[in-house]
Amino acid sequence: MKHTTFTKHLGAAVVFSALTVSSVQAEDAVDAIIQGWSGSATMGMTNATGNSEASNISAAIRLGKTVGKWEHLVFGSLFQGSSAIVVEERDANGEVVLDTDGRPSRKIVKGDNSDRIALGYQPRYYWRPRTYFFGILDYEKDKPANVKSATRQVIGVGHKFYSNQTGFFSAEAGFGNKNTQQVFGDDINGGIGYLGLNYLNRFSDNVTFNADFRADFGSENTFTEIGLGLAFKLSEKMALKITHFQRGNSDISDGTNPLDSSTDGVTSFNLVFDI
Numbered sequence: 001m002k003h004t005t006f007t008k009h010l011g012a013a014v015v016f017s018a019l020t021v022s023s024v025q026a027e028d029a030v031d032a033i034i035q036g037w038s039g040s041a042t043m044g045m046t047n048a049t050g051n052s053e054a055s056n057i058s059a060a061i062r063l064g065k066t067v068g069k070w071e072h073l074v075f076g077s078l079f080q081g082s083s084a085i086v087v088e089e090r091d092a093n094g095e096v097v098l099d100t101d102g103r104p105s106r107k108i109v110k111g112d113n114s115d116r117i118a119l120g121y122q123p124r125y126y127w128r129p130r131t132y133f134f135g136i137l138d139y140e141k142d143k144p145a146n147v148k149s150a151t152r153q154v155i156g157v158g159h160k161f162y163s164n165q166t167g168f169f170s171a172e173a174g175f176g177n178k179n180t181q182q183v184f185g186d187d188i189n190g191g192i193g194y195l196g197l198n199y200l201n202r203f204s205d206n207v208t209f210n211a212d213f214r215a216d217f218g219s220e221n222t223f224t225e226i227g228l229g230l231a232f233k234l235s236e237k238m239a240l241k242i243t244h245f246q247r248g249n250s251d252i253s254d255g256t257n258p259l260d261s262s263t264d265g266v267t268s269f270n271l272v273f274d275i
Contacts, residue, residue: 037074037275039063042241044270054083056114058268063275071124071132079266081114114266116142130160134172136194143183145249145264150180152216154194165202172196178216192218206233222250237274243267 042060060077089097089105097105120138127133136154141147156174163170173195180188196214203209212227224247231241248263 036067037063037065039275041273041275042270043273044268046268054081056081056268058266058270060270061275069126071126073122073124074120075122076119077116078118079114079116114142114144114264116140116145124158130163132158134158134174136174136176145247146183146185147249148181148183150178152176152178152192152194154192156194158196167199167201167208169199170197178218180221188218188220190218190220192216207231208233208239222248224248231272239272241270241272243270 039062044058047055058079062075065072089107091097099105118140122136124132124134139151141149154174154176156172158172160170175193178192198212200210208231210229214225216223226246229241229243231239233239244267246265
């Protein structure tokens with residue numbers, strides 16, 4: 001009886017020790033994944049009221065981590081905008097509708113002018129100090145721009161022409177696949193070529209300028225994006241940044257939207273926080 005009890009206690013001790021070791025190893029693995037990331041987060045908001053109402057919210061995050069010859073980049077952005085305006089009602093012939101007092105009948109029109117969410121991951125392997133192979137996996141949606149969802153899978157090669165304390169300039173080229181599901185219209189799927197350019201210049205310790213360009217070009221659609229930014233450092237970990245993005249989709253349009261355009265631009269003022 002005593003031998004059986006001893007065996008049970010010994011077995012319980014072994015199991016407990018194994019669980020403790022596994023728990024410690026799991027915590028170490030999680031710490032190894034979490035630690036070492038650094039980057040920046042951006043936030044901005046505008047709101048207007050009166051004869052018309054409009055509000056916009058923008059946010060972005062970019063994190064990076066280097067492990068040996070590998071560099072991992074994670075990025076995401078959000079831009080949501082809505083507006084409400086008063087317009088005159090019109091009949092089927094385009095004539096202004098009058099109320100019982102003979103005045104133009106008016107109504108409030110509300111809607112979203114942007115609802116963009118984008119998420120992405122880019123691993124890089126540095127074959128040489130300035131030359132690397134890369135992959136891109138990303139997702140985005142923007143229903144007001146007639147993009148229900150879009151995903152890309154790209155591989156390619158990049159090169160940093162220079163990188164020092166004053167800034168950097170790099171270029172990337174590759175190929176892959178892109179799947180775009182439209183809110184209205186047929187899906188656009190197929191192979192694409194990819195080109196990306198990134199430039200940053202630190203004019204001084206407190207002023208930084210960046211310019212970015214990327215393009216996806218395929219047989220059915222060409223997408224381009226230009227981003228410009230000017231940041232003014234306010235403190236050790238915070239800056240005020242003025243940004244402008246210009247985006248274009250050659251063959252994505254919404255015929256039901258009278259303001260539909262193949263290009264759209266956004267200018268915003270944001271606070272940037274170093275992480």
